[in-house]
Amino acid sequence: xxxxxxxxxxxxxxxxxxxxxxxxxxxxxxxxxxxxxxxxxxxxxxxxxxxxxxxxxxxxxxxxxxxxxxxxxxxxxxxxxxxxxxxxxxxxxxxxxxxxxxxxxxxxxxxxxxxxxxxxxxxxxx
Numbered sequence: 001x002x003x004x005x006x007x008x009x010x011x012x013x014x015x016x017x018x019x020x021x022x023x024x025x026x027x028x029x030x031x032x033x034x035x036x037x038x039x040x041x042x043x044x045x046x047x048x049x050x051x052x053x054x055x056x057x058x059x060x061x062x063x064x065x066x067x068x069x070x071x072x073x074x075x076x077x078x079x080x081x082x083x084x085x086x087x088x089x090x091x092x093x094x095x096x097x098x099x100x101x102x103x104x105x106x107x108x109x110x111x112x113x114x115x116x117x118x119x120x121x122x123x124x125x126x
Contacts, residue, residue: 067088
């Protein structure tokens with residue numbers, strides 16, 4: 001779907017398919033509640049993405065052993081979860097690239113400019 005957008009241009013159909021597939025992949029990859037990822041804000045993704053070199057000792061210490069090993073190949077960001085607690089969301093490179101394609105092509109797909117969420121619907125003003 002990413003390749004379709006890059007080669008043939010953006011339509012609301014292929015943008016929506018990429019949005020749904022990417023959201024489903026993020027949810028299943030992280031085993032998170034849908035609300036913790038579907039309401040991921042653009043500013044959170046653009047400003048708070050952490051790579052291994054950016055992660056501080058306190059962040060590294062808060063991760064499980066398997067998450068620490070995974071940090072070498074993944075990017076991490078914290079989204080707002082239940083009761084405003086930070087929820088870690090890990091992104092492999094292919095997911096990160098898909099989200100970047102979504103962010104770059106929002107206007108062409110017809111996403112309302114005031115929409116603050118990464119996984120926005122075309123024509124939606126939320």
